[in-house]
Amino acid sequence: MKEAKSKFSYSYLLAFGFCVAPLLVGLTGCSGMPKAEAEAQNRRPGAERGPTSTPVDVAIARPGVLQEAPIYVGTTRPAVEVSLRSQAEGRLLNLNVNVGDRVGRGQQLGQLDNTLLFTLVTQAEAELATRDSEVARAKTQVSNAKARAEQARVTLKQAQTTAARREFLQKQGAISLQDAELARTEARTNEQAVLAAEEQIRTEQQAVAAARGRVAAQRAVIAELKERLSYAKLKSPIDGVVMERVSEPGNLVQPGGEVLKLGDFSQVKVVVPLSELELPNVRVGQLVQVKLDAFPNQTFSGRVARISPAADPTARQIPVEILIPNQNGQIGSGLLARVQFTQETAPKLLIPQTALQVNRGRGRGAGVQGSRGAEGQRGRGAEVQGSRGDANTQSPVPSPQSPVPSTESPNQGTIFVVMGEGREGKVAARPVVLGDRANSRVEIVSGLEAGERYVVRSGRPLKDGDAVRFSILSEGVGNPSSAAENRPNNARQRNQQ
Known part of the structure; x- marks a missing residue:
């Protein structure tokens, strides 16, 4: 009885092993499926059951400088x-x-x-004293000459009076003609003496002026020496x-x-x-x-x-x-x-080029609307758009990699403006006029006002009226001081991952 029971148990275990083994193999094969294939299956129309709103990076339009000085x-x-x-x-x-x-x-x-200069100044001052004495002597000579001249004038006046009286007496016959002529001669002699005295005065005055000139020159020498002494x-x-x-x-x-x-x-x-x-x-x-x-x-x-x-x-x-x-x-x-x-130019309203949709059929470059940039449009974004096929009744905004006929001029583009408050809202496609470009940013001439919110990047292509939810990188969400357009490196790392 025990032998039959053991045989039954062994047969039961063997049958259980044959049934379980294929199941384990199937599970192992499923776990070894490549990640890319699994993601492709998840992206199939039947498997796509994500939220209706699209995650986007949002920024606030602000004036700025296109190129730093x-x-x-x-x-x-x-x-x-x-x-x-x-x-x-x-x-x-x-x-x-x-x-x-x-x-x-x-x-x-x-x-x-300054010992040598001080000695020279002392000698010059002594010489100046000598020059001053010369001036004093010259002044004395002038005074003496003036006194002699005054005495000569008095003598001249007396001789002229005598000559006049004798001439009168000679006419009256009281004296001889000879006496009258002698009186006139003496008067003329005194007149010459006065002239000589006056000339002597002028000579002595010139001597005084010369002496004063020598004094002035000596004073200049002393001033120069004192100036040099001050050096x-x-x-x-x-x-x-x-x-x-x-x-x-x-x-x-x-x-x-x-x-x-x-x-x-x-x-x-x-x-x-x-x-x-x-x-x-x-x-x-x-x-x-x-x-x-x-x-x-x-x-x-x-x-x-x-x-x-x-x-x-x-x-x-x-x-x-x-x-x-x-x-x-x-x-x-x-x-x-x-x-x-x-820079003296007024700030301009700027947005990153990644927020811009431009007609590339006319040869103008553009920013990429999507989280992976231009490469993302060829990759995951393109697969999502193609996998939906005819199931999407409203066609999304064309990819920048696929030129489509457009009436936009080279200086025109389209951006998505966010409508609503809070962390969710809807987007509206808005045409804008573009200006200069530099440093991956573009100037908005018209079509966008400062303070409006716009989409910098999105998880998938957008169309007018789409519902969106803000990512943590959006300006004012998570870290209030961080702006989405100022984080290109973070977006690049996210794309690479």
Whole structure:
């Protein structure tokens, strides 16, 4: 009995194994099916049972700059640089300042040996005293000459009176003719004496003028020597900062020898070379933004102060000088500066080209409406559109890869504007007029207003009136500070996955 029972159990297990084995093989074959084939089956019309709304990346239309202004590199320098040089010869006795010290206009910074100059000034002053005594003597001679002239005039007057009286007496016959003539002769002699005395006065006055001239010349010599003596005191010609000590105490300094380098840092300047093609976009007084690597968290504002009239003949670049206020003195010399000229054009309404549908039959490139770009239209998007066949009664928006007849001009396109509030809504196809393009963005001249929401990318081709739901990359959804059109790298990674 036990033997028959064991045979029955063995037959039962054998039959169960034959039944289960094909089932396990079938399951194993199903699990080994390629992923692409499984996805293709999921995309079949019969298997497609997804939601009716299409996932889209949405952005808000805002004005912006189509092309950022180029950045030019330069080096900071003080607005005014002065070399303090000696105007006299002498040994440098001391320097009162060091590199980095602030100095004021007229402040004494150093001293030269002035012993020789001081001796020369003393000798010149002694010579001046001699010249002054000469002037005094000449003035005395003038006074004496005037006294003699006055005495000669009195004598002349008396002789003229005597000559007149004797002439009268001679006519009356009281005296002889000879006595009258003698009186007249004496009068003429006194007249000549007066003339000689007056001439002596003029001569003595000329001597006084000559003596005074020698005094004035000597005073000029003394003034020059004192001026040279003042050169021994090295004084700052500007308000600024000591940049370099060229000479040190103990050195013999020649006239014109450099002792210190000073800089005025109330403003700093940056000189950048511009191409002759960029020069029409720059003018004197134009605002400039400057960033310094030494202060990465600050942006400094400056102005174009000077445009050089001469260009470098080899590089054909024109130096442009920019002045930056530096009231607190934090900007030093030799710092790397990155200069960006402020654009004076008004911001334009811009959208990424991926949001644009343009007729490619006329040879104009376009952005791609879909999550995979142009390659996605050839791949998954195209398969979805083709697999639906006639089951779709409303044809979707044509793929940019498939030119279709259109009446749009090359500067026209179509975008999808999102209608509704919240995380879901409907899209409306809207024609827009296009402007300039750059950096994967295009200017919208008309057809879209700032603040409107539009579709940047969609999970599948859209048509007018389609219901959509916003993805996490949409602006204002998930991370409020992130805009969909500013995440091309994320979309590219998503497409590659």
